[in-house]
Amino acid sequence: MEERVPVVVEDVNGLLPLLFGRTRRAIEIRKAWNENRFALVLTPPILDELERVLTYPKVRKNFALDDDDVAQALTILRQNARNFPGLNFTPEELQGALAYAHQRGAKVLLAANTFPPAGATALWKQAIDAGVALGVDAIIVADMGVADYAARTHPGQRLHLSVQAGASSPEAINFHVREFGIARVVLPRILTVAEIKAVHDAIDCEIEAFVFGNIGMMAEGRCSLSNYATGLSTNMDGVCSPAGDVHYDEDAQGNLTTRLGPYVIDCFSCGENAGYPTICKGRYRVAGIADPYYAFEEPVSLNLSGLLPDLMRAGVTALKIEGRQRSRAYVKAVVEAFRTAVDDVLAGRDPALADLLALTEGHRQTQGAFRSKTWR
Numbered sequence: 001m002e003e004r005v006p007v008v009v010e011d012v013n014g015l016l017p018l019l020f021g022r023t024r025r026a027i028e029i030r031k032a033w034n035e036n037r038f039a040l041v042l043t044p045p046i047l048d049e050l051e052r053v054l055t056y057p058k059v060r061k062n063f064a065l066d067d068d069d070v071a072q073a074l075t076i077l078r079q080n081a082r083n084f085p086g087l088n089f090t091p092e093e094l095q096g097a098l099a100y101a102h103q104r105g106a107k108v109l110l111a112a113n114t115f116p117p118a119g120a121t122a123l124w125k126q127a128i129d130a131g132v133a134l135g136v137d138a139i140i141v142a143d144m145g146v147a148d149y150a151a152r153t154h155p156g157q158r159l160h161l162s163v164q165a166g167a168s169s170p171e172a173i174n175f176h177v178r179e180f181g182i183a184r185v186v187l188p189r190i191l192t193v194a195e196i197k198a199v200h201d202a203i204d205c206e207i208e209a210f211v212f213g214n215i216g217m218m219a220e221g222r223c224s225l226s227n228y229a230t231g232l233s234t235n236m237d238g239v240c241s242p243a244g245d246v247h248y249d250e251d252a253q254g255n256l257t258t259r260l261g262p263y264v265i266d267c268f269s270c271g272e273n274a275g276y277p278t279i280c281k282g283r284y285r286v287a288g289i290a291d292p293y294y295a296f297e298e299p300v301s302l303n304l305s306g307l308l309p310d311l312m313r314a315g316v317t318a319l320k321i322e323g324r325q326r327s328r329a330y331v332k333a334v335v336e337a338f339r340t341a342v343d344d345v346l347a348g349r350d351p352a353l354a355d356l357l358a359l360t361e362g363h364r365q366t367q368g369a370f371r372s373k374t375w376r
């Protein structure tokens with residue numbers, strides 16, 4: 001794949017004509033940017049300054065901008081400048097990935113499951129249109145407006161309801177099925193297997209369930225911790241603990257402090273395994289407890305390999321395995337283990353369950369709320 005040339009933006013004054021100028025030169029540069037011939041690299045302070053400058057009436061008048069133009073430009077820049085490097089892709093890259101996957105009999109689902117800010121839905125609509133045009137097998141949506149747009153504009157497109165929609169009751173799920181033609185729901189991790197069975201018997205779509213990966217705090221993407229620390233959140237920006245805000249500081253003794261923005265998330269003594277500074281997994285000083293403590297959540301991964309036959313009997317037909325920010329080796333090991341176990345169950349054999357403990361966070365695993373609501 002062709003490398004994009006990074007262009008570092010040091011000054012908002014130079015960025016304005018590029019984004020909004022009407023001269024031939026500005027239009028040509030913008031065209032090159034749209035064609036991904038270079039990548040803009042902006043720091044959060046530059047983005048903040050741009051946002052401030054775009055409130056000036058004189059600037060708006062000079063470039064003939066209205067609220068929608070400004071909101072859309074900021075959304076595009078924030079989405080592309082701040083999300084995890086390597087997780088974004090262009091429509092051309094998606095096209096190549098689709099061809100690669102389809103040649104190998106794999107399906108590709110496009111996640112458009114963040115929530116557009118008020119007055120700036122164009123980017124989400126463009127993503128839906130592009131996904132449909134390129135032939136993705138399903139689009140995962142959470143926001144009702146995005147779901148409505150996709151269902152009305154592209155009636156034949158298969159839609160899945162993201163866990164971020166937080167639909168856990170038959171009424172909520174059937175509403176999305178009825179109104180938007182949802183074909184599959186990803187259930188929140190708050191239901192026991194028995195409850196999943198009850199939901200399955202009362203709904204008109206397929207069920208996908210989490211089986212392996214980060215277990216978070218069950219806020220299902222509606223968590224605001226990352227937003228509090230960095231201004232970016234999972235549900236609005238598609239990113240928790242953005243890499244650009246992560247800092248690792250090592251002292252002379254080899255002890256490591258991890259920070260997210262201005263906040264210390266954890267301190268690791270020399271030789272201790274250091275985790276990525278995710279706020280919900282940090283150790284903090286808490287009133288009434290002497291030592292720093294996991295105030296939100298201890299580092300532990302969900303692993304439902306032991307419940308797999310029960311889940312399948314309960315009506316789960318798709319398994320959700322966390323892959324974002326994970327290495328290819330991790331994804332291969334986990335998916336292969338579950339594939340083998342599923343094939344065993346389908347063939348009537350006792351599933352051969354690989355030991356995935358080494359791949360869990362903090363080398364600890366749990367079945368979370370799937371076995372019992374009293375797991376904490």
Ligand code: SF4
Pocket residue numbers: 214216217218219221223224225226234240241278279280281
């Ligand atoms: S801070 Fe934790 S619970 Fe919140 S979005 Fe990030 S991983 Fe999820």
